[in-house]
Amino acid sequence: MLSSEPTFSRRFIQDHYNGLPGALTAVTGLVTGHEALAGRLIRPGAFDVRGCKRILDAGCGNGRYSRFLLRHADADALITSFDLSPHMLRRAQARLRSPRISHAVADLTRLPYADAAFDAVVCGWVLEHLPDPRLGLRELARVLQRGGKLLLLSTEDTLTGAMCSRLWHCRTYNRTELRQVCGECGLRWEREMWFSALHRLLKLGGIIVELHRVEVL
Ligand SMILES: C[S@@+](CC[C@H](N)C(=O)[O-])C[C@H]1O[C@@H](n2cnc3c(N)ncnc32)[C@H](O)[C@@H]1O
Incomplete structure (x- = not known):
């Protein structure tokens, strides 16, 4: 189904990612470079998870980001990952095969x-x-402890973001509005990140931001 409207039904999202589009994320990740680019974000000097002992990959998909969490987290850190789609979790499990990571089916809105x-x-x-x-x-x-950190990646309301949102039946976000909403939710916009200097220059790659958990006043 190709539609210009985002589809927020849980059943639709599950079926979508359980099926061929979910299986193809491994291919699209390679074609778009996202597989390799993920490693530029999760590493010392960028989103640094050294010293963190309890790490969550929310909506882990096929484990693209978990792979780098496993690589850079302390050896005694526990990594938890969840996804709405059981098939995506199986793909992540098959890919990662590590006793340091646990997988669960869960909904981001009811953790x-x-x-x-x-x-x-x-x-x-x-x-x-x-x-x-x-x-x-x-x-x-x-679920974040006070002072804990969140790496959030989201589709932006740009031309390329609009194209992605059509393919994946999702919505886009305005950077300024999202920043404000994060603040309302107790997440301080610490620093914006980009996959590369070229992405930053051309404002490509979506909204990538490190946020820190603070008290809401
Ligand atoms: C575009 S994929 C991204 C996967 C992975 N985070 C990555 O960057 O490669 C979106 C993932 O979010 C999951 N998802 C969508 N809505 C969700 C929800 N409400 N709760 C948990 N997972 C959800 C989908 O099943 C899918 O695996």
Whole structure:
């Protein structure tokens, strides 16, 4: 189905990612370079997870970001990953094969984790599947301990973002508005990140930001 409208139904999203489009994320990741570019974000000097002991990959998909979390996190860090799609989780499991990571089917808007359960979270290209970002951001803020960090990646309201949103039946975000909503949810916009200097120059690659958990006044 190719439609210009985002589709927020959980059943649709599950079926979509369980099926061929989900299987193709491995290929599209290679073609777009996102597989390799992920490694530029999660590493010392960028989103640094050294010292973090409880790390969450929210909407992990095929494990693209978990792979780099495993590579750079401390050997005794526990990595938890979840996704709405059981098939995507299986793809992640088959790819990662590590006893240091656990996988669960869960919904970003109703997380089965305790308050302050994590000191670092990665949430890549998931928020755009929600009709209202607050539904996901409040949950991410809740499960992050105070001072904990979040790497958030989301589709932007640019020309390339609009094309991606058509393919993946998701919405886009305005950077300024998203920043404000993050603040309302107790997530301080710490620093914007880009895949490369060229991405920064051309304003390509979407919204990539490191946020820190703060108290909402
Ligand atoms: C574009 S993929 C990104 C996957 C991975 N984070 C990455 O960057 O490679 C979006 C993923 O979000 C998942 N997803 C969408 N809505 C979700 C929700 N409400 N809760 C959990 N996962 C969700 C989909 O099943 C899919 O695996």
